[in-house]
Amino acid sequence: MKKFRIILWILLAVVVLIQFVRPAENRSVQADRGDITTMYTMPDSVHTILKNACYDCHSNSTHYPWYAQVQPFGWWLAMHIRDGKKELNFSEYASYSTKRQRSKLKSIKKQIDKGEMPLWSYTLAHPKARLTAAQKKAIINWTDSVL
């Protein structure tokens, strides 16, 4: 019984300690000059959908949920954001080669069409990211208009 209590104390100490290891927040200091909206005309409605459903992981500014302050959830989010940005970063889209820009548009279209993005796990905590059929269609139509 005593042993059990010691383990519990150690666990608690670990949980407290890891709170001090905080990943840097994903927030750009200056305006994103390379944002995708500087390249293409995009209806505000579509831009709003992208901001609500994609920009948390695919841009240089994330709106963090409260639990991002709690570790290890914050680490987990940071990892997702890092991977997401590597794959596609709307804030730096203009810096991609023309070929890559086209590829990204095609991939956006496919992923939205198939419902593979936004990630299912992300939509659990972000109701705004649950895209309706009309919202999906708006994104797909937009990609078609600029491709």
Next chain:
Amino acid sequence: MKRLFITTMVIAAIAFTACNSGNTSHEAHEHDSTTAAAGETAKAEAVGDNTPPTAVQPQFSNIDPKVAASLKTVVARYLQIKNGLAADNSGEAASNGKAMAEAMQQLDKSALTPEQQKVYTENEEDLKEHAEHIGKNEGNIDHQREHFAQMSEDVYALVKAYGGGQPLYHDFCPMYDNNKGALWLSETKEVKNPYFGNKMPDCGVVKEEIK
């Protein structure tokens, strides 16, 4: 899990119908076959099944031998990915995708002339990303094929500029991606479709021979 199952079923259904409906409209879709990379050549021609392929010479002839050797390796990996997909072998495509990304690291861009470099840099990051994705997606052959379609446009651009180290055939499958069509490159004149694999191995036409 249920979602995944449903998605898979839907994709399978779409792919299946695309194959069947495609057969009858094979000729009809020939004309809207212009893909971005096919560019100027595709616009000018409307190749039927019996027309011999157009012979094309690469744009540059003075490629540094070391770069030419690296490019040949990249193209070789591409062809292995293509053969893997044509045989419905996702693992084969994945391992060669990874190897292609590595082969690209070995290529010494600085040995190219500025004009030659331009073509390479235009395609480099896109091609590498497709190679990595094909490498990462073992078991998801549909997704590998999506990336392969875009990868083929990059490789086509490179081969048209530098040559492939061997004669290559530029093939076209009019039915892929809901009849939007997609190109690929092959080392053999015989068509072996990498987009549909065993479901429709001989769907496609030879458009060009790149010497």
